[in-house]
Ligand SMILES: Nc1ncnc2c1ncn2[C@@H]1O[C@H](COP(=O)(O)OP(=O)(O)OP(=O)(O)O)[C@@H](O)[C@H]1O
C-alpha cells in the first residue's frame with residue numbers, strides 16, 4: 318500500500334516536472350507562438366468571416382479620410398507590438414518613439430467582447446504608385462452587433478488622438494503679388510499665453526471659457542437654426558491690456574489655428590474675400606487694431622468699410638466653411654464706425670481695462686510669487702488715486718525687478734504716480750520731452766527713464782490713452 322502511494326506521488330511529481338519543462342521549453346523557444354498561430358488557424362476554419370476594405374484613395378483618386386482615421390486608430394492599439402513587423406519613428410518630443418503598422422501586417426483588436434483583425438494590405442495602383450487598403454475582418458455572427466458602433470468608436474478615438482497631436486499654426490497673409498504658393502504663409506503657433514496666465518476678472522474669464530465650450534458643442538444647434546457655425550468677438554481697450562494675449566489664449570483653449578489678417582497688405586475688397594475663402598475650418602481669424610486701420614486706410618489700401626463689414630458677416634464668410642471664431646481688436650470704440658458695432662454684427666464684446674488694484678495683485682502673484690507685501694497698501698492707494706498703468710507696463714516692471722519684490726513694488730508706485738502726472742499734462746508737451754531731453758522736469762524725465770529701462774518706449778499717445786476707467790471688464794452679448 319505504502320509503495321503504491323509512493324509511486325503515485327513520484328508519478329505526480331514527474332508529471333508536474335515535465336509540465337514545467339515543456340512550458341519552459343515552449344516559452345524559451347518560439348514554439349508557443351507557433352502553437353498560438355495554429356490555434357488561430359483552427360479557429361479561423363470554424364468561423365465564417367466578413368471583410369470590409371478601407372482603401373487609401375477613393376474612386377476619384379482623392380484621399381479617403383476614413384483610411385487615415387483607421388490608420389491613426391490602429392497605430393494607437395497596444396496589440397500593434399505583437400505584429401511581426403512594426404515601423405519605429407521618432408516622435409515629436411525627444412526620446413519619444415512612435416510605433417507604426419507596417420505593410421501587409423495584421424493587428425488584432427477587441428470591441429464589445431468580439432475579436433476583430435485588421436490587415437494593412439499594399440496593392441498596385443497605376444504603373445508607378447502603390448496604394449494601401451486596410452482590411453477589417455469580422456466574424457459574421459458579430460457583424461450586426463458591433464460593426465456600426467465599432468466604426469463610430471474608431472472615428473471618435475482617432476479624432477481625439479488627432480486633436481491632441483495637432484500642431485497649431487499661425488497664418489499670416491502675404492502681399493497679393495507674392496501669392497504663387499497661396500496668400501497665407503504659416504509658422505508653428507507657440508505663443509505662451511493661456512487663460513491661466515491672463516489676468517482679468519475671473520467671472521468674465523469663466524464666462525468666455527464656457528461660451529467657447531458651448532460653441533464647440535453647438536454644431537447641430539447652429540445648423541438647425543440655419544446659421545453658420547461661427548462666433549465673433551470684439552476685444553477693446555487701451556494698449557497693453559492683454560487683447561492679443563487673449564486671442565492666443567482662446568486659440569490654445571480651442572486648439573484652433575490662427576489666421577492673422579494684416580489689412581494693410583490687402584489690396585481691395587475682393588482680395589479680402591479671397592483671403593477669407595482660403596482660410597480653413599477650426600481656426601480663429603483675427604483682425605487687430607481695426608480702429609487704427611480705419612483711421613489710416615485711405616493712405617495705403619482700397620479696402621472699404623463695406624468690404625470689412627462683408628468680411629465680418631457677408632455671404633463669403635458664410636461660404637468659407639464652418640467652425641470658425643472671428644476676433645477683432647481695437648483700442649477705442651468711440652473711433653470706429655457705428656455700423657461695425659451695431660447689434661448682431663459681433664456676438665460678444667469684451668472690454669480690457671487698465672489695471673486696478675485687484676489685477677495688480679494677480680500680476681504680483683504671477684510675476685513675483687507675492688500674495689501679500691507691506692507695500693501693498695501704498696500700491697492700493699495709488700490705484701485708488703487713479704493710476705493708469707496697463708498690465709503690460711506693470712509686467713515689464715516686475716520682470717525687470719523679479720529678484721527684488723520690494724524694488725518692483727516701489728517702481729510700480731513711482732511709475733503709477735509719474736504716469737498720473739503725465740496723463741494730466743498735454744500730449745504735445747509730452748512728445749516734446751521725448752525728442753528734446755534737456756528739460757529739467759523731474760517727473761517727465763523719471764517716466765522717460767522708467768519706460769526706457771523697461772523697454773516701454775511705445776508711449777501711449779493721446780488717442781491710445783483710453784478713459785482712465787477702472788470699471789470691471791464686461792461681456793456684452
Ligand atoms: N491682462 C493681462 N494679463 C497678463 N498679462 C498681460 C495682460 N495684459 C498684458 N499683458 C502682458 O503684456 C504684454 C502685452 O500684451 P498684449 O500684446 O496682449 O496687449 P494688447 O492689449 O494686445 O496691446 P495693443 O493694443 O498695443 O496691441 C504681453 O506680453 C502680456 O504678457
Ligand SMILES: [Mg+2]
Pocket residue numbers: 560561562605646
Ligand atoms: Mg495687441
